[in-house]
Amino acid sequence: MRKNIISSLFAIAIGFGFCQGAPSSETVTTASTANYEVVPIPHKILPDRGKPFILDADVSIVCKNDNPQMLKNAEMLSAYLKQLTGLDIRVVNTPIATASKQIVLSTSLTADSPDAYKINITQEAITISGASPAGTFYGIQTLRKSIDAGEKGEVVFPAAVIEDAPEFAYRGAHLDVARHFFPADSVKKYIDMMALHNMNRLHWHLTDDQGWRLPLKRHPELITKGAIRRGTCIGKDFSSCDSIPYGGFYTPAEIRDVIAYAADRHISIIPEIDLPGHMLAMLTAHPDLGCTGGPYELWTIWGISDDVLCAGNDDVYTILDEVLSEVAEIFPYQYVHIGGDECPKDRWKECQKCQAKIKELGLTDDEEFTKEQKLQSHVMKFATDVLSRHGKKIIGWDEILEGTVPDDAVVMSWRGSEGGKKAAETGHDAIMAPYTHYYLDYYQSEDRENEPLAIGGYIPLSKSYSFEPFDGISPENRKHILGVQANLWTEYIHTFPHVQYMVLPRWAALSEVQWSAPESRDFDAFRTRLANMKEHYRANGFNFSEREE
Ligand SMILES: [Zn+2]
Numbered sequence: 001m002r003k004n005i006i007s008s009l010f011a012i013a014i015g016f017g018f019c020q021g022a023p024s025s026e027t028v029t030t031a032s033t034a035n036y037e038v039v040p041i042p043h044k045i046l047p048d049r050g051k052p053f054i055l056d057a058d059v060s061i062v063c064k065n066d067n068p069q070m071l072k073n074a075e076m077l078s079a080y081l082k083q084l085t086g087l088d089i090r091v092v093n094t095p096i097a098t099a100s101k102q103i104v105l106s107t108s109l110t111a112d113s114p115d116a117y118k119i120n121i122t123q124e125a126i127t128i129s130g131a132s133p134a135g136t137f138y139g140i141q142t143l144r145k146s147i148d149a150g151e152k153g154e155v156v157f158p159a160a161v162i163e164d165a166p167e168f169a170y171r172g173a174h175l176d177v178a179r180h181f182f183p184a185d186s187v188k189k190y191i192d193m194m195a196l197h198n199m200n201r202l203h204w205h206l207t208d209d210q211g212w213r214l215p216l217k218r219h220p221e222l223i224t225k226g227a228i229r230r231g232t233c234i235g236k237d238f239s240s241c242d243s244i245p246y247g248g249f250y251t252p253a254e255i256r257d258v259i260a261y262a263a264d265r266h267i268s269i270i271p272e273i274d275l276p277g278h279m280l281a282m283l284t285a286h287p288d289l290g291c292t293g294g295p296y297e298l299w300t301i302w303g304i305s306d307d308v309l310c311a312g313n314d315d316v317y318t319i320l321d322e323v324l325s326e327v328a329e330i331f332p333y334q335y336v337h338i339g340g341d342e343c344p345k346d347r348w349k350e351c352q353k354c355q356a357k358i359k360e361l362g363l364t365d366d367e368e369f370t371k372e373q374k375l376q377s378h379v380m381k382f383a384t385d386v387l388s389r390h391g392k393k394i395i396g397w398d399e400i401l402e403g404t405v406p407d408d409a410v411v412m413s414w415r416g417s418e419g420g421k422k423a424a425e426t427g428h429d430a431i432m433a434p435y436t437h438y439y440l441d442y443y444q445s446e447d448r449e450n451e452p453l454a455i456g457g458y459i460p461l462s463k464s465y466s467f468e469p470f471d472g473i474s475p476e477n478r479k480h481i482l483g484v485q486a487n488l489w490t491e492y493i494h495t496f497p498h499v500q501y502m503v504l505p506r507w508a509a510l511s512e513v514q515w516s517a518p519e520s521r522d523f524d525a526f527r528t529r530l531a532n533m534k535e536h537y538r539a540n541g542f543n544f545s546e547r548e549e
Contacts, residue, residue, distance in 0.1 A: 031154040036162055038145035039508045039526070039533045040198060040515035048159035051123040053101065055081070055155040061091045062104045069133035072264045073140060074105055080144040084539060086152045101125065103143075105136050115200070116165035119143060121157050131165075134266040138164070138198050145196070149535035168469070170431055170483025171514035172201035172270075173507065175499070176490045178208030178281075179302065181248035186496040188261050193504065193542055195265040197511035202262055203337060203485065205272045209299040212281035213249045214271065216326045219285075219319070223249045226281035229298035235453060238301040247298075255330060263332075270395065271331050273323060274339030276309040276379045282319070283307060289316050291351035302491040304342045311375050312353030320379075321386050328390035335410065338383045341397035345372035369403050377403030384409060395431065398423070410482065414439075421472050424480035431482050437467040438486035438510060440502045441493065445547045452501070453492050460549035465509035465523050484514050497543040504544035508533050 031054070036045045063074035074091040081089045089103070104127045109118050114132035117139035128143065130136030142162060147155050173194050175187065182190075191202060206214040212226035228247035234240040250258075262269050280299055287294030291310040299305060309316045327336055348354040349372060361378055363371040377400075384394045384406040395410040398419025405411070405423070411430045413420030420430035435442075435457075442457030464486070470478050486507065493499055508530055512521065527548055537544045 031156050032148040032151035033156040033158065034143075034146040035148070035532065036142070036146045036158075036160060037525075037529050038142055039529050040511040041517075041520050041526075041529060042142055042162050042164040043517050043520075044161075044163040046161040046163070048121070048161060050159035052159055053121050053123055053126050053157040055085065055087065055089075055157060056101075057087050057089075059087075059089050059101045059103060061089055062094070062102045063091060064093055065105070065107060067107070067133060069264075069266075070105060070107065070136065073133060073137050076137075076264075077103070077105070077140045077144070080140070081147075084144065084147045084149055084152075085155060087154070103128070105140075106130070107132055107136060109135060111135070111165055113165040113169065115169070115198075117142075117162075118164075119160075119162040121160050121162075123159065126157060134200070135165075137195075137266050138166075141196065141198055145533065145536060149532060149539040166198065166515045167517065168481070168483035168514050170201055170485070171197075171199045171511070172203055172431065172433070172483060172485030173199050173503070173510075174203035174205060174433070174485060174487040176205040176208070176488060177213050178205055178211045178490075180490040180494050181211065181213060181246075182490075182496055182499065183248065184250055184254040184258055186499070187258050189496070189542075190499070191258070191262050191265055191267055192540065193500070193507070194267055196536060196540070197507050198515050199507075199511065200267050201270055201483075201485070202267055203270045203272060203487075205274070205337075205489075207273050207281055208278045209280035209305050210302075211247050211249075211298060212285075214273075214327070214330075215249060215252050215255065216323060217252075218322050218326055221285045222282060222323075225285035226298065229300055231300050233301045238303075241300045252330075259331065268333035268335075269331055270333060270335050270337050271327055272337035272339060273327060274337075274341070275320065275383060276311060276316075276376065277305070277341065277343030278339060279309050280305055280307060282309070286315075286319065289313060289319065291347035291354060304344060306344045306346050308343050308347060309379070310351060310353055311348060311379050312351060312355070312357035316379075317382055320383055324383055324386045325390060328387055328392050334391070334393055335395050336387050336392050337395040337412070338380065338387075339397060340376070340380055340400040341414070343376055343399070345370065345376075348372045348375060373402045374404070377405075380409075381406055412485070414487065417469075417471060420481060424473055424477040427480070429480050429482050431485055432467070432469050433485040433487050434467070435487075437464050438484070438506075439489070440464075440486050440506050441489045441491070444502070444506060444545055445549055452498060454502075455489065455492055459506070461506055461509050461547065462523055462549060464506045465512065465521070465526060467513050468518075469513065484510065486510050500543040501545050504537055504542055505530055505534065505548070 102125045106129045109129040109131045111131040116131040117135040118129045120127045128139035212222045227249040231241040231243040283290045283296040358371050363374040393408045398413045411423035423430040441455045442459040443454045
């Protein structure tokens with residue numbers, strides 16, 4: 001009986017959900033209908049007039065591929081389906097000979113993007129073909145999100161073909177664990193949240209003036225002296241301090257575990273060692289590396305410290321070489337972020353060693369840049385060369401444009417889109433992470449009194465949705481825009497539920513900018529799609545904001 005009802009309804013099912021006026025109440029309560037208009041919206045959804053696929057306990061997932069990434073994909077799909085439907089869908093490596101229904105995973109798709117996938121849904125099978133295991137994973141995410149997360153039980157998948165590939169190869173999210181520390185389990189949950197949004201780059205901000213979180217074999221003192229601050233200012237009163245020792249750090253095993261957990265979800269981790277500013281943690285452990293000799297202590301407040309690494313001290317170059325070499329060994333991805341932002345030059349102007357280095361290098365002021373800015377370029381070039389020796393490339397904040405930019409450097413444009421535009425015009429790749437749209441520590445509602453304390457500003461959901469990555473970029477330079485990222489600075493974010501509240505659902509808006517076709521951009525339609533995404537947040541226990549301004 002169910003089949004008859006379904007076949008009369010399949011034509012209207014896509015985009016509208018199952019008809020609530022169906023004649024059999026039994027059918028309506030036991031099966032929900034999948035809706036392929038998910039977040040981010042796929043590029044092509046082609047309805048088919050064939051009969052739908054019914055997901056029930058007879059279905060198995062077929063993964064013939066010996067590739068361990070594909071087997072992980074299959075296991076994750078089985079776990080997602082169990083969570084959403086309550087059904088035990090087993091994974092097999094050869095098709096079952098009988099006529100039982102199958103979800104078949106493969107990497108047989110040929111496409112320009114490795115993240116591309118195609119899903120073919122017929123009465124007999126759902127076939128997800130990726131252009132790589134990552135592509136198959138994104139197909140799995142779309143299939144998962146098409147299920148009504150508010151309903152358990154069997155699912156009707158209307159016959160259709162879905163063809164999809166991302167607009168951008170780099171789809172990033174950033175997490176600051178220096179201002180407030182978030183343990184490995186929270187970072188793994190953040191990675192789960194990213195996977196649900198088809199994101200693939202986690203920018204992990206591991207060091208700053210308020211704490212050093214990354215364990216290094218050659219420099220354990222960075223943790224023993226640099227991970228716990230004596231207290232934290234209360235709210236925005238920088239003259240206050242709660243005097244409660246605060247901090248934390250990861251163990252080497254936790255770092256390895258997080259890297260592997262992310263890799264299973266096709267997410268690469270970009271560690272950030274922010275230099276030569278934002279370095280009070282290193283200076284606290286090594287006062288001799290600062291221009292004044294200190295003493296220094298981990299900051300209990302927020303902002304930009306005048307105390308930075310002394311660029312005239314040879315020992316600074318030695319420790320940077322050792323630290324970055326070990327970072328390169330720990331993290332497998334090809335990029336390391338070396339910061340370069342917010343480095344005041346006050347100390348360098350007064351420091352004999354820094355001025356001697358400027359003389360030695362023959363740096364002079366010119367119309368565009370000061371000799372101290374050029375000294376910073378020298379430090380960035382040194383760090384770039386160290387990482388290059390280890391086969392890595394660097395990403396830096398857009399301040400690295402002040403001076404000479406290393407050839408392979410990728411510019412992360414945070415002060416609006418201008419840095420990305422300038423980078424592209426000078427032949428450098430860029431990532432757009434403008435504070436105007438994607439600094440998610442900003443308020444998401446004008447109703448500030450009923451929001452948790454935020455750093456300021458106002459970035460509603462609609463603003464995050466409205467970003468145009470190619471605005472002002474000439475067609476020939478667009479190839480240099482690798483992608484888009486949102487940043488989460490945690491000065492005022494103490495708990496992980498608060499982290500989740502700040503990024504969800506603004507990540508949903510971001511994910512359509514990162515992934516979907518620009519011509520599909522429609523905020524009202526997006527909000528309709530967001531309703532089921534929020535059900536998925538609930539099903540996963542992710543805290544989120546109900547604000548949709
Ligand atoms: Zn100096």
